[in-house]
Amino acid sequence: MVLVLGDEAAVLVVRDLVKRYSGGVTALRGISFSVEKGEVFGLVGPNGAGKSTTFKIIATLLKPSSGTVVVDGVDVVREPLEARKRITFVPEEVGGYRRLTGLEYLRFIISAYLSARGEERGIDRVVVEAAKLTGLDYETLASTKMSDYSKGMKRRVQVAWALVVRPRLAILDEPTSGLDVEASYELRRIIKEYAKTHGVSVLLSSHNMLEVEHLCDRVALISRGRIIEEGSPREIVEKYGAENLEEAYMKAMKQRGGSVA
Amino acid sequence: MHSLGMLLRKELYTLLREPMVRVMIILPFIIYASMSPFYGSAVKQVEEAAKLHGARLAIVACSKEDLNVAKTIAAMLRAKGVNASALSGCNPLDAMRRGYNVVVVLGKNFVQNLVAGKARVEIYVKGSVSSLSKTLALPGAALSYVSQALSPSNRTRVEAQEYLVVNNRVWSYEQLNNLYGTANFLTFAVFFIIFPAASLGATLIGAEREERTLEVLFSLPIRRRDIAVAKSVAALLAGLLTAVSAIAGIAIFMSKIGAPLRASGYTWGDIGLYAAAIGVEALLAAVLALIVGLFSTTMRGAQAAASIVVFPAFIPAFLLVTGLPVSYLFAAVPFTATLYAALSPLIGSSYTVAALVAQGAETLAALAVLAWLLETEVAVTGPETLKRLRKRLGRRRRGGLMTFLARRA
Ligand SMILES: Nc1ncnc2c1ncn2[C@@H]1O[C@H](COP(=O)(O)OP(=O)(O)O)[C@@H](O)[C@H]1O
Ligand SMILES: [Mg+2]
Numbered sequence: 001m002v003l004v005l006g007d008e009a010a011v012l013v014v015r016d017l018v019k020r021y022s023g024g025v026t027a028l029r030g031i032s033f034s035v036e037k038g039e040v041f042g043l044v045g046p047n048g049a050g051k052s053t054t055f056k057i058i059a060t061l062l063k064p065s066s067g068t069v070v071v072d073g074v075d076v077v078r079e080p081l082e083a084r085k086r087i088t089f090v091p092e093e094v095g096g097y098r099r100l101t102g103l104e105y106l107r108f109i110i111s112a113y114l115s116a117r118g119e120e121r122g123i124d125r126v127v128v129e130a131a132k133l134t135g136l137d138y139e140t141l142a143s144t145k146m147s148d149y150s151k152g153m154k155r156r157v158q159v160a161w162a163l164v165v166r167p168r169l170a171i172l173d174e175p176t177s178g179l180d181v182e183a184s185y186e187l188r189r190i191i192k193e194y195a196k197t198h199g200v201s202v203l204l205s206s207h208n209m210l211e212v213e214h215l216c217d218r219v220a221l222i223s224r225g226r227i228i229e230e231g232s233p234r235e236i237v238e239k240y241g242a243e244n245l246e247e248a249y250m251k252a253m254k255q256r257g258g259s260v261a
Numbered sequence: 262m263h264s265l266g267m268l269l270r271k272e273l274y275t276l277l278r279e280p281m282v283r284v285m286i287i288l289p290f291i292i293y294a295s296m297s298p299f300y301g302s303a304v305k306q307v308e309e310a311a312k313l314h315g316a317r318l319a320i321v322a323c324s325k326e327d328l329n330v331a332k333t334i335a336a337m338l339r340a341k342g343v344n345a346s347a348l349s350g351c352n353p354l355d356a357m358r359r360g361y362n363v364v365v366v367l368g369k370n371f372v373q374n375l376v377a378g379k380a381r382v383e384i385y386v387k388g389s390v391s392s393l394s395k396t397l398a399l400p401g402a403a404l405s406y407v408s409q410a411l412s413p414s415n416r417t418r419v420e421a422q423e424y425l426v427v428n429n430r431v432w433s434y435e436q437l438n439n440l441y442g443t444a445n446f447l448t449f450a451v452f453f454i455i456f457p458a459a460s461l462g463a464t465l466i467g468a469e470r471e472e473r474t475l476e477v478l479f480s481l482p483i484r485r486r487d488i489a490v491a492k493s494v495a496a497l498l499a500g501l502l503t504a505v506s507a508i509a510g511i512a513i514f515m516s517k518i519g520a521p522l523r524a525s526g527y528t529w530g531d532i533g534l535y536a537a538a539i540g541v542e543a544l545l546a547a548v549l550a551l552i553v554g555l556f557s558t559t560m561r562g563a564q565a566a567a568s569i570v571v572f573p574a575f576i577p578a579f580l581l582v583t584g585l586p587v588s589y590l591f592a593a594v595p596f597t598a599t600l601y602a603a604l605s606p607l608i609g610s611s612y613t614v615a616a617l618v619a620q621g622a623e624t625l626a627a628l629a630v631l632a633w634l635l636e637t638e639v640a641v642t643g644p645e646t647l648k649r650l651r652k653r654l655g656r657r658r659r660g661g662l663m664t665f666l667a668r669r670a
Contacts, residue, residue: 021642023649059480061641080636081482089480095473109481116482158477 009073010034011168011201012041012058017067019053019225027053029225030067035169035218040195040202042216044209044249045257050225051205052092055171058203059089072168085116088162092173092205094154096146102157103141106130113165126164133160135186151178159187163194170194172204176211184208188215209246213237221249223257280557280565291572299579303394306583310398313343313406319361320407323351327371337410353385357426362387363403375411380419382407387426390607391584393441396425400434427607440526444603446511448578451539451599453507458500458543459571460564462550465492467563476641485635489551489628496547497540504539526606534605534613538598541620545595546571548627555634558644592616595623 012035019028027050035041043051056062058069060080069076076083096105110126131141134156146154155175162170175191176184188211194200206212212219213233221229221236229236229252233245242248276282309315320335322328331347338345348356353364368374368381384403388396400423408419423434432440469475478488527535550567557563574596580586585600587608592601598616605613634640 022646023653056476056641059476061476061479062638081484084480085482087480089477091473091476093473095477097474098468098472109477112481112483 009037011037011039011072012203013068013070014054014058015068015070017054017057017069018065019050019057019062020065027225028057028064028067031222031225031227033220033227033230035201035203037168037201038195038199039217040191040204040215042212042219043203043205043222044207044212044219045222046253049222051222052173054222055089055091055173055203055205058169059087059171060084061089085113086168087171088113088165088167088169089171090155090158090162090173090175092177094151094158096149096154096157098147099145101142101145102134102136102149102153103127103131105146105157106141106161109161110165113167130160130164133164133190135183152180152183155179156183156187159190163190163198163200166194166198166200169201169203172202174205174207176206176208184211191215209244209249213245219245221252221257223253228252228256279561280559281561284565284568288568288572292575295576296579299583303582306392306395307398310395311402313363313399313402316344316363316399316403317361318343318345318363318365318403319348319356319359320345321348321351321353321356321364321366322371323367323369324371325349327367330372330375331367334407334410338406341406343406353383354426357385357387363399365403365407378418380411382419382421384421384423385426385431386424390427390587390604393437393584394582396427397434397438397441400425430607436526440606443527445581447535447603448581448600450504450508450511451542451578451596452575454500454504454539454543455546455571455574455596456568457503458496459546459550459567461499462493462496462547463554463557463563463567464560465496466551466554467557467560470558470563470644471560479635479640485640486632489548489632489635492551493544493547493628493631496550497544500543500547501540504543528606530610531602531605531613534610534617535599535602537617538602538613538620541598541617541624542574542596545620545624545627546574548624548631552627552631552634555640556643556647587612589615593619593623595620
């Protein structure tokens with residue numbers, strides 16, 4: 001099934017997504033947005049707004065109560081395995097197998113993607129590319145177990161594989177949280193590069209409005225399971241007559257999002 | 262003094278709120294309490310056998326003169342409340358066919374030999390697999406009653422050869438006793454793999470959550486079914502290593518204390534079936550552990566839950582002591598395959614094969630449940646759902662001991 005929007009096929013189409021957890025919490029109350037090829041799309045909103053829930057549904061970890069998600073023409077509920085071939089997902093809480101070195105971890109994940117596409121022969125090359133992209137010392141990657149990595153090191157490893165396997169859509173849940181200034185600057189540069197030169201669409205969340213304004217082509221403001229505003233950062237800033245995205249965010253939340261958490 | 266109390270309270274919270282520690286505290290109680298009915302019943306069986314309660318005893322003579330002695334012995338035993346009769350004909354199997362389950366055959370020229378202090382008897386006991394401990398106790402009991410009747414002061418020794426007839430096969434006492442010992446060993450050796458396999462399975466799922474790798478793993482283009490199989494098989498293989506180490510260690514230990522493990526009539530086929538049974542049971546334990554592990558947030562929480570869940574796997578093993586039902590239906594009960602395999606020299610291999618087929622199917626079913634659970638979002642939300650469910654049930658468990666200590670400190 002291929003969903004064509006105008007001339008351009010969107011990489012991700014989310015429509016009327018509703019999620020009620022089995023405990024009774026309604027996390028999403030009808031969310032719709034789409035992400036184009038090569039676009040960096042930001043989901044922005046307070047804690048508990050439903051960002052991670054949205055991401056996990058797209059990544060086939062959770063099932064929606066209703067609504068549809070189509071990635072590169074594949075419905076994630078009906079064909080989860082096909083969808084997973086096209087997506088990478090880096091969760092908010094980064095981890096890594098304690099007993100594996102960073103390089104072993106990268107090889108494991110990269111093999112999973114390339115084997116699924118029948119591209120086993122490229123594994124070595126892609127692992128090297130990922131190792132470079134982490135910005136970490138090769139010796140550390142090759143010989144130190146991930147139990148000894150800092151949170152920042154783990155996140156670099158995660159984001160690296162998520163981009164080098166060149167998915168249609170990379171989902172990064174708060175990719176720069178907990179990183180120092182330099183590391184987050186570098187990470188933003190990499191994300192932009194992969195989106196613009198390699199055509200990887202990126203869906204990310206962030207609490208850093210400065211970051212979102214610089215990095216994202218389009219942004220959706222989400223509050224209490226609903227999207228309350230959508231557009232390019234500049235459009236949103238202008239609409240609220242604000243100085244910058246942060247100010248526009250505060251105004252939007254005050255007017256339409258209930259309270260600011 | 263006050264700070265010591267505070268410290269003590271902190272340390273106790275740390276210990277007693279840890280699921281694995283709670284299991285460590287409660288498990289010995291569960292083990293001994295659940296073992297007691299089985300061993301109690303076994304002890305009772307042996308006690309009754311020692312009094313020849315419920316036994317039908319025949320004293321069989323091989324000649325006319327000896328028949329009189331046989332009658333005298335029988336009469337004396339009857340006076341002690343034993344259901345005993347004297348028979349002629351010198352044929353123990355014939356006596357068994359006539360309904361006697363304990364048959365004492367007086368040796369040739371019994372009277373002369375008795376006077377010379379060389380009296381000999383042969384004791385045949387008809388037993389069953391479902392009451393092996395009783396079967397093994399009966400010959401000794403019969404011998405002691407007969408010796409007492411012949412020589413109340415115990416001055417004359419009667420030499421006995423003891424045979425046991427089980428499933429229409431005649432075993433010497435030593436053979437069957439060896440087999441019983443080995444079967445017990447083989448059955449309990451299984452514990453060295455069931456618990457490790459369960460614990461390892463739990464580790465593999467608990468670690469994914471603890472190391473925050475589970476969500477990435479489940480978003481990879483890998484079949485969830487393959488994840489279930491890989492984890493189960495890895496737990497099984499590592500479990501087998503612990504079993505090999507444990508069994509080798511025990512074998513050395515037993516040989517050093519002068520009780521080498523004897524094959525006791527096991528063929529290579531029996532040993533192969535036993536190995537297969539161990540594999541199936543360990544795999545089942547691992548899969549069950551993986552299923553319960555899905556609902557734990559930590560590795561040790563998963564291990565604790567797993568050890569509770571696989572604990573009932575031990576119960577069938579106790580049945581060897583009390584009496585194992587030898588039936589194809591019972592062979593379908595999980596964790597009985599190794600029992601039947603351990604007894605195969607006695608009962609043949611068909612029950613083990615049946616148990617392997619049934620329990621193999623159960624293991625595959627459990628694996629299918631695991632694979633299905635991994636497809637659902639329980640894999641991701643399991644612990645959270647459980648936590649919210651607990652809260653909703655209002656089971657705000659505040660440990661009585663904790664509250665007590667908190668008040669005192
Ligand atoms: N497993 C779960 N079970 C029940 N409710 C959940 C679960 N996970 C998240 N929630 C709830 O769903 C809502 C949205 O959470 P989330 O998607 O994590 O928000 P965000 O990522 O925007 O901070 C919150 O109210 C949260 O408490
Ligand atoms: Mg979140």
